[in-house]
Amino acid sequence: MPARRLAAVVAVALIALAGCSAAPDPEGPSSTSPDGVVRVPEDAATIQEAVDAAAPGDVVEVGPGVYEESVSITTEGLTLRGTDRNDVVIDGGGLRANGVVVTASGVAVENLTVRDHTLNGVLVTGLTEEGGLARGSDGYTRLDPDDYPPLQGFAVRYVTASNNGLYGVYAFDTQHGVIEQSYASGHADSGFYVGQCEDCDIVVRDNVAEFNAIGYEQTNASAPVAVVGNRFTDNRVGASLLSDYQEAFVPQRGTTFAGNLVADNQQASTPEVAYGAFGLGIAVTGGQEDLLRRNLVTGHPVAGIQIGSSEDIPPDGTRVEENELHGNAVDLAYTASARAPGAGLCAAGNTLQTTSPADLLSSWDCTAGGSPRAAGVELPRPAAPSGIPYREVAAPPRQPSMPDDATGVAEAPQVDLDGVAVPSPELFADRARG
Amino acid sequence: MIGRAVAVATVLVAVVAGSTACTADGSAPSASASASASPRPVTADEAERLAVARLRAYEAHVMALEARVPVADDTLQLTGRVDLRTHEATAVVETGDGQWALLQWTLNGKALVPLAGEPDGLPAPPAEGWQVTGLVPDEPLDGALAVVLSLASDRAENPLLLRQNGAQFVRSDTVDGSEVDVFLAPGADEHTDPRIRYWVDDEGLLRRVDADTGYDEPLVITLTPTKDAAVPVIPQLQALAG
Numbered sequence: 098m099p100a101r102r103l104a105a106v107v108a109v110a111l112i113a114l115a116g117c118s119a120a121p122d123p124e125g126p127s128s129t130s131p132d133g134v135v136r137v138p139e140d141a142a143t144i145q146e147a148v149d150a151a152a153p154g155d156v157v158e159v160g161p162g163v164y165e166e167s168v169s170i171t172t173e174g175l176t177l178r179g180t181d182r183n184d185v186v187i188d189g190g191g192l193r194a195n196g197v198v199v200t201a202s203g204v205a206v207e208n209l210t211v212r213d214h215t216l217n218g219v220l221v222t223g224l225t226e227e228g229g230l231a232r233g234s235d236g237y238t239r240l241d242p243d244d245y246p247p248l249q250g251f252a253v254r255y256v257t258a259s260n261n262g263l264y265g266v267y268a269f270d271t272q273h274g275v276i277e278q279s280y281a282s283g284h285a286d287s288g289f290y291v292g293q294c295e296d297c298d299i300v301v302r303d304n305v306a307e308f309n310a311i312g313y314e315q316t317n318a319s320a321p322v323a324v325v326g327n328r329f330t331d332n333r334v335g336a337s338l339l340s341d342y343q344e345a346f347v348p349q350r351g352t353t354f355a356g357n358l359v360a361d362n363q364q365a366s367t368p369e370v371a372y373g374a375f376g377l378g379i380a381v382t383g384g385q386e387d388l389l390r391r392n393l394v395t396g397h398p399v400a401g402i403q404i405g406s407s408e409d410i411p412p413d414g415t416r417v418e419e420n421e422l423h424g425n426a427v428d429l430a431y432t433a434s435a436r437a438p439g440a441g442l443c444a445a446g447n448t449l450q451t452t453s454p455a456d457l458l459s460s461w462d463c464t465a466g467g468s469p470r471a472a473g474v475e476l477p478r479p480a481a482p483s484g485i486p487y488r489e490v491a492a493p494p495r496q497p498s499m500p501d502d503a504t505g506v507a508e509a510p511q512v513d514l515d516g517v518a519v520p521s522p523e524l525f526a527d528r529a530r531g
Numbered sequence: 532m533i534g535r536a537v538a539v540a541t542v543l544v545a546v547v548a549g550s551t552a553c554t555a556d557g558s559a560p561s562a563s564a565s566a567s568a569s570p571r572p573v574t575a576d577e578a579e580r581l582a583v584a585r586l587r588a589y590e591a592h593v594m595a596l597e598a599r600v601p602v603a604d605d606t607l608q609l610t611g612r613v614d615l616r617t618h619e620a621t622a623v624v625e626t627g628d629g630q631w632a633l634l635q636w637t638l639n640g641k642a643l644v645p646l647a648g649e650p651d652g653l654p655a656p657p658a659e660g661w662q663v664t665g666l667v668p669d670e671p672l673d674g675a676l677a678v679v680l681s682l683a684s685d686r687a688e689n690p691l692l693l694r695q696n697g698a699q700f701v702r703s704d705t706v707d708g709s710e711v712d713v714f715l716a717p718g719a720d721e722h723t724d725p726r727i728r729y730w731v732d733d734e735g736l737l738r739r740v741d742a743d744t745g746y747d748e749p750l751v752i753t754l755t756p757t758k759d760a761a762v763p764v765i766p767q768l769q770a771l772a773g
Contacts, residue, residue, distance in 0.1 A: 194579045215583045215687050224691055262687040269691055285686030343692050486685045
C-alpha cells in the first residue's frame with residue numbers, strides 16, 4: 098500500500114512539526130521587517146517560519162492559501178492575522194493535531210480559517226513546557242496548576258473553525274482574553290470551550306456555533322466570565338456550564354450568560370455528544386452562582402434550560418432572569434440529584450410556559466434568597482439519533498472578514514452587561530447554515 | 532463533555548473488576564510489564580498520539596483481529612476481522628484442547644457454530660447450525676468481545692487532560708514489526724490503571740490492548756490494518772436487540 102505508507106511518513110513528519118517549533122528555513126527571513134510586519138508568503142514561505150522570525154509585538158500577516166502546517170506561537174504579543182478570513186486556511190488534512198497552538202501571553206489570532214485537525218482548531222493554554230505544551234503529572238498525582246500559571250491575555254477573533262476532532266477554539270488555563278466574531282461547526286466535542294481558570298476575566302461574544310456536538314462548553318472556568326450575544330443553534334446541546342473533577346478549580350461558578358440566541362439544538366447531522374445528550378438549550382451541571390439573563394431559548398425537545406448537579410456538586414445560587422423561552426418540551430427544568438441537591442436558585446422576569454417540576458417557580462423567589470435546599474426531578478430522555486463523524490459535517494458558509502478598523506487588543510474587553518437585550522431570532526442568521 | 536475520554540478504560544475496568552474473584556487473595560494483580568519498565572509521564576507528542584489512538588482505529592474502519600482471551604481453565608485464541616464502526620466482528624476460535632468454532636458478535640449478542648477442524652482462513656458463515664445468545668458482561672469471553680467492539684471512537688480524547696490526569700509512557704515495543712509505544716491512560720477514577728495497557732504506533736493507531744483480568748496471562752487484543760472487507764453477521768444476530 099504505497100499510498101498509505103506515504104501518508105504515514107507525511108503524518109510523522111507533520112506530527113514532529115506540530116510538537117515543537119519548526120527549524121527556520123535557512124533561506125528564510127533573518128530579521129523582522131522594519132515595519133513590524135512579517136508577510137507570508139512574501140517574507141516567509143510558511144506561517145511557522147514567519148512566526149519564528151517575528152519579534153514580540155509584531156504582526157504576522159498571511160496571504161490567501163491553504164497552509165498544511167501546524168503553527169506554534171511562543172512569542173509574546175504576536176498577532177497572527179489573515180488577509181482574508183475565508184481564503185487563508187490552515188488545513189490539518191485529518192492528520193495534524195492542532196491548527197494554531199498559542200502558549201505565549203498577549204497573542205491575537207485573527208481573520209483566518211482552521212479546519213480538519215484531529216484535536217483543536219486554535220488552542221490557547223498556559224500548560225507549557227520549554228515554550229511548547231507541557232508534560233503531564235507523574236505517577237498518580239495530578240499536574241499542579243500552580244506549576245503552570247495561566248497564560249495572560251489572548252484574543253481569537255474573526256476566526257472560522259470547522260471539522261476539528263475536539264474543539265474549534267479552546268482556551269485552557271488562561272486569563273484575560275476574548276473570543277469574538279468567530280464561527281465554529283463540525284466539532285466532535287464543542288465549537289468553543291473555556292476550561293480551567295479562576296478569576297478568568299474572559300469574554301466570549303458575538304460568535305456563531307452550529308452543527309457541533311455542543312455549541313459552547315465551559316468547565317471549571319469561573320468569575321468573571323461573560324458569554325454574551327452569541328448564536329448557539331443547530332447543535333445537539335447549545336451551551337454547557339459544567340463542574341468536572343477531571344479539571345482543576347471545581348466548581349464552575351460566576352458566569353454571566355446573557356443575550357444569547359440558543360435555538361433548535363436538536364440537530365442530528367452532527368457528531369454525537371459523549372453521553373448521548375440531545376435536545377438541550379442551556380445545561381448548567383454543577384455550576385454555581387451563574388446568571389442566565391435575557392437569552393432567547395427555543396426549539397428544544399428535552400429542555401430549554403436544565404439546571405442539575407454534577408456528582409456531589411450542587412448547582413447552588415444560579416439565577417434565571419428575564420429570559421424568553423418557548424417551543425421547548427420544558428422551558429426550565431431543575432434536575433439536581435438527591436446526592437447533591439441545590440439551594441439559593443431563583444428565577445424572575447422570565448417569559449416561559451412550562452417548568453419541571455411544575456411548581457418550580459413557587460420556591461425560586463429571587464427576593465427571598467432563592468430556593469431552599471432540595472433535589473429536582475429527572476427529565477425523560479429520548480434516545481439521541483445517530484450522529485455523523487466530525488469530518489463529514491458540511492463545510493461552513495463564508496464568513497465576514499475582520500473590518501480594517503477592528504480592535505486588535507489581546508485582552509478581555511469591558512462589556513456592559515446591564516445593557517444586554519434579549520436577541521432577535523435572526524441574530525447572525527446571515528452567518529449560519531442551519 | 533470530557534468524561535468520554537475514558538470510555539475504553541471504563542469498559543476494560545468492568546472486565547477487570549468482574550474477574551478479580553479469580554485472584555487468590557483478592558488483591559489487584561500486578562502489572563505484567565517487566566521489572567525494568569519504569570513508567571514516566573507522557574510528553575506532549577505522546578499524549579497527542581494516545582489521544583487519537585481510538586480515532587485512528589475508527590478511521591481504519593475494518594481491522595484484522597487477533598485475541599488471546601483467558602477464561603476459566605483455558606485460553607481462547609481468536610483470529611478474524613472487526614468492523615470498528617458498525618460494531619460487528621467475526622473470528623475463528625480455537626480452544627486450548629484443539630476444538631474449533633466460528634464466532635460472530637455484536638454489542639448485543641454472539642453466534643457460535645462448531646467447525647470440524649482448523650479452517651483455511653476465515654470461512655464464510657454457514658446458513659445453519661448457529662447457537663445465538665446474548666452477551667453476559669460478567670463472562671470473561673463476552674466481556675472481551677465487548678471490549679473488542681469498543682476500541683474505536685469517532686473522535687479524539689483530550690490530550691491536555693490525559694496529561695494532566697497522569698497518562699504514562701511505559702516502554703517502546705513492536706507489534707508485527709511496527710514500532711509502538713506502550714501507555715497507561717487515566718481511568719474512570721482519573722487515575723491510571725496499571726492493569727490496562729495501550730500499544731500505539733507512530734501514526735497514533737491503536738495496535739494492541741492488554742488487560743490483566745485476574746488470570747495467569749493477560750487478555751491481549753491485537754489489531755492490524757487490512758484491506759479485507761468485514762464479514763456480515765448472520766440475520767439472527769442482527770435481529771438481536773440490545
